[in-house]
Amino acid sequence: MPRISAANRIWRSAGDWMATGLSLLASVIVLVPLFAIFGYLVYKGAGSLDWAFFTQIPKPVGEPGGGMANAIVGTMYIMFMASVIGVPLGIGAGVYLAEYGRNRLGNVIRFTADVLNGVPSIVMGMAVYGLIVVRQKHFSAMAGAVALGIMMVPIITRSTEEILLMVPQSIREAALGLGIPKWRTTLSVALRTASSGVITGIMLAFARVAGETAPLLFTAFGNAFWNFDPAQPTAALSIQIFAYAISPFEDWHRKAWAGALVLVALIVISVSAVRIATSRGKMKGTT
Amino acid sequence: MKPLISMSTTMGAKRPESKPVIGPKSRVLLTGKSNGILADKIFKVLLILCALSVLAMVVLIVLELWNQSVLSRTAFGWRFFIGTDWDPVQGLFGARPFIYGTLVSSFLGLFIAVPLGIGVAMYMTEMCPRALRGFISFMVELLAAIPSVVYGLWGIFVLAPLMRTYIQPFLAKYFGWTGLFEGPIYGVGMLAAGVILAIMIVPFISSITREVMLAVPQTQREAVLALGATRWEMVRLGVLRNARAGVFGGIILALGRALGETMAVTMLIGNRPEIAKSLFAPGYTMASVIANEFTEATEDLYLHALVEIGLALFLVTIIVNVFAQLLIWSITRGHKAGAHA
Numbered sequence: 001m002p003r004i005s006a007a008n009r010i011w012r013s014a015g016d017w018m019a020t021g022l023s024l025l026a027s028v029i030v031l032v033p034l035f036a037i038f039g040y041l042v043y044k045g046a047g048s049l050d051w052a053f054f055t056q057i058p059k060p061v062g063e064p065g066g067g068m069a070n071a072i073v074g075t076m077y078i079m080f081m082a083s084v085i086g087v088p089l090g091i092g093a094g095v096y097l098a099e100y101g102r103n104r105l106g107n108v109i110r111f112t113a114d115v116l117n118g119v120p121s122i123v124m125g126m127a128v129y130g131l132i133v134v135r136q137k138h139f140s141a142m143a144g145a146v147a148l149g150i151m152m153v154p155i156i157t158r159s160t161e162e163i164l165l166m167v168p169q170s171i172r173e174a175a176l177g178l179g180i181p182k183w184r185t186t187l188s189v190a191l192r193t194a195s196s197g198v199i200t201g202i203m204l205a206f207a208r209v210a211g212e213t214a215p216l217l218f219t220a221f222g223n224a225f226w227n228f229d230p231a232q233p234t235a236a237l238s239i240q241i242f243a244y245a246i247s248p249f250e251d252w253h254r255k256a257w258a259g260a261l262v263l264v265a266l267i268v269i270s271v272s273a274v275r276i277a278t279s280r281g282k283m284k285g286t287t
Numbered sequence: 288m289k290p291l292i293s294m295s296t297t298m299g300a301k302r303p304e305s306k307p308v309i310g311p312k313s314r315v316l317l318t319g320k321s322n323g324i325l326a327d328k329i330f331k332v333l334l335i336l337c338a339l340s341v342l343a344m345v346v347l348i349v350l351e352l353w354n355q356s357v358l359s360r361t362a363f364g365w366r367f368f369i370g371t372d373w374d375p376v377q378g379l380f381g382a383r384p385f386i387y388g389t390l391v392s393s394f395l396g397l398f399i400a401v402p403l404g405i406g407v408a409m410y411m412t413e414m415c416p417r418a419l420r421g422f423i424s425f426m427v428e429l430l431a432a433i434p435s436v437v438y439g440l441w442g443i444f445v446l447a448p449l450m451r452t453y454i455q456p457f458l459a460k461y462f463g464w465t466g467l468f469e470g471p472i473y474g475v476g477m478l479a480a481g482v483i484l485a486i487m488i489v490p491f492i493s494s495i496t497r498e499v500m501l502a503v504p505q506t507q508r509e510a511v512l513a514l515g516a517t518r519w520e521m522v523r524l525g526v527l528r529n530a531r532a533g534v535f536g537g538i539i540l541a542l543g544r545a546l547g548e549t550m551a552v553t554m555l556i557g558n559r560p561e562i563a564k565s566l567f568a569p570g571y572t573m574a575s576v577i578a579n580e581f582t583e584a585t586e587d588l589y590l591h592a593l594v595e596i597g598l599a600l601f602l603v604t605i606i607v608n609v610f611a612q613l614l615i616w617s618i619t620r621g622h623k624a625g626a627h628a
Contacts, residue, residue, distance in 0.1 A: 015519055020414055040441060
């Protein structure tokens, strides 16, 4: 048996040691900005939060005080409408792919869902601007919701399909064997078994879309006042943060931080609330 | 599995009353002449409509971009992508500075993020103590949940001053001779945009790399270890070599992400349509010129030129994404089929 020389062994274990060290270093380098971003967000954001931030609308330039109440409500409002558009379409398409999609149409849809998922969000905003805003002749909350809703669809579609395919075929067969029609089997047996995974997918889509700014720039546009009319321009937290961040005013910078903290908190809270409410199921999410 | 239990109770409720003979209700169900067939058909049609809506969205987007860019396409043709002038007042539009800015900032981001992302994935899957594993992957996933505008905000107020006072003077002093790090120091600019992009795409690269590395069969690792390899040699020969196409796919996917990234880059790149060799200089990207100028474009030609940039961005991103999907698919599918070398 050939023996390994001492030099060879030292050389190789040094390489091993170095690779471990470098990958540990990479992990540290990646985690540092994460902590920096979160730390700064909480530190700067919490320091600038006050009651007025949640209750008042923005004051004109130069006047201190005011808040982002209209933007907070606007974000919730737009996200609600976006979910009403995106969730049913996404689930429907996902169920189709999983239950009927083993054919050419299925493959085409699967491919287009991936294409849609890769569309840059700014391009989505531009397309919806042309399709809705130009025709309506003014910016509107509805147009913003359509842009975000479309962005939610492919994420929900693919995750729903993936999770439905994990439901064992035997359960469907058992239901069909009892004489239950296919639609009922799909809805009350397959989809229900997979429900917590489907909801995970929806929350992923929600989290990804809720903080989007680029598609809202030319659709919801932003608004300094209250608005509850879907056909009118509406404020949203993300647009407000952007506008305040690039402004030259110290007071607005602080408000931007506060807005960013509220936006991230809003996303994290809504996602974890739904997670907890649905965590009774044991079927695991995809990612 | 709890859902199974709840499912069986629903079915119990659906079952006909426990009579020895089949009840009329269930006979209707079983003979198939009931509305069951009709309902099935309606259900299927509804699902197909949902699925087709996905197709319709993509078609509508492409048509819209195509129609809305016709003026610019006929006026400039292919020269649009080579021209360097961007002068809305004179009606001259060339997209080269933006294409250059998009490519340079994205590849700069990749250049920083790829080694880090692969390192993190390697540490997570192969090397770190089990207790840390969940924590690191949770933290890295969290990075992906932060909205892009918040990255931009952090970039303006934390990263840019940091670049201005420490990193850029350091680079200028020791690497200024390369010509890449010279000129006035603003903080914002191509380099800052690249760094923020790197921070944003690291989670993508590392989570996909991790997934692909986990898909490599355990037997591969054991075989290499049994030959007397060290752990690093095991990772290099047994894991990375098998996973390389998938890792590459993850990188390409991250590239697609970086190309279309708008807000954080717009806030950090400086927004000046110039092509400069130094990475300290401000630049402009395709996505940020749209974000900044779209609502201000009053002339039709101006608007169409911006839409044409969007169309180009769309097509490039799609090609990049499809390529990436194919690569990742080739690895994970091969693993599932068990016929992968």
